[in-house]
Amino acid sequence: MERQIRFKLKIFFMDGWLRPKRPMNMLRLGTYYGGWWIPRVDPGEGAAVCVGAGLDVSFDLELQRLGYRVYTVDPTPASIEYVTRTTPELTLVPLGVWEQVGELEFEQDGTYTDSWAIGAGDGRSTSVVRFPVTTVKELIASLDEGEVAILKLDIEGAEHAVIRSMIQDKMRPRCICVEFDDQRLRKVLRSVRQLDHYGYDLYQIENYNFTFVRR
Numbered sequence: 208m209e210r211q212i213r214f215k216l217k218i219f220f221m222d223g224w225l226r227p228k229r230p231m232n233m234l235r236l237g238t239y240y241g242g243w244w245i246p247r248v249d250p251g252e253g254a255a256v257c258v259g260a261g262l263d264v265s266f267d268l269e270l271q272r273l274g275y276r277v278y279t280v281d282p283t284p285a286s287i288e289y290v291t292r293t294t295p296e297l298t299l300v301p302l303g304v305w306e307q308v309g310e311l312e313f314e315q316d317g318t319y320t321d322s323w324a325i326g327a328g329d330g331r332s333t334s335v336v337r338f339p340v341t342t343v344k345e346l347i348a349s350l351d352e353g354e355v356a357i358l359k360l361d362i363e364g365a366e367h368a369v370i371r372s373m374i375q376d377k378m379r380p381r382c383i384c385v386e387f388d389d390q391r392l393r394k395v396l397r398s399v400r401q402l403d404h405y406g407y408d409l410y411q412i413e414n415y416n417f418t419f420v421r422r
Contacts, residue, residue, distance in 0.1 A: 217392065218414060225399060227409045227418075236273075237266035243384045244411040244418045245357060250274035252381050253354030256347065258304045259361030259386075260286040262321050264294055270357065271297065278350055280304065282338035283313065285321035300350070304362055305340040306372035313338050324363035324388075343369060344376040355380040364389040370398050374405050379421055383407065387415040 235244050241263030255270045260281040271277040279290055280300040290299050305311060305325060315334040316322040323336075347355055358380040360366050366385050383402070387395045399409060402419050411418040 217390075218412070221392075221395070222412050225396075225409055225412065227412050229411055233411060233418075236269035238263060241265045242269075243359065243416060244413060245382055245384070246410055246418070246420050248273050249356065250276075252356035254278060254350065254352040255357040255359075256280060256350070256352075256355055256380075257357075257359040258346075259359070259363070260290055261361070262286070262289050264290060264297060266359065267297055268294060275356065276352070280346065282340070283321070283323045289321075300346070301339075302346065303338050303340040303365075304343060304346060304360070304369055305365060306342060306368045308341050308345055309339075310337045311340050312336070322363060325365045342376060343373045343378050347378065357382045357384065359384040361386040362388070367394050367398050370401060374401060379406070381421050383419040385417050385419070387417065390415055 230246060232247050233244050234248060235242050237243060241261070243266050250273060255275040255277045257267045257277065258280040260279050262285065264279055267277050267279050277297060278300050279297045280302055281287065282301050282303045287299065287301055290297055303311065303313070303325070311325050312335050313323040313325055316324070343358070360369060360383070362369060366387060367389055399417070406422050407419040408422055409417060410420050
């Protein structure tokens, strides 16, 4: 109970401090667990690249239904098996996203075994496996997509490093949906500030799911 109260207070503080725009034309796509807010639907603006599938690709499927070319990106065994078995119509890219290209150790969560994180180091890992990783820039180049309308990053704590890398590489998707799994307030506020300086407005906060739109 105390942890829930602290969580709600932190969200309340960030919402009041950052004041997301929340325009009236926003849509929420997907399930309660796996859904996201986006500002408007225009598949003509480019592809949708959804990094981090887990066991819920409802957002990816809704985007595909609306006419986007959707790429579901995840290197982990449970996600690959789930997407291949349940949603073969999605284009699966078995890669992780990081600030450099290569291979990195991912640690499996001791409680939620379908969840893997880069170098979690929390002592609850049941397994450590190396998976291939790439940058946002190299990923999009490999897809041969000129423009990206939506980039979703649900990458279990790697989001701050990937945001820095994306900015350094001058990648500018129209809309960026980020789940801040590394919830240290200082780091979240720094990433929001970096995206603001890079030309992105904060449109929505739902728990730790943030939606940014290019100005």
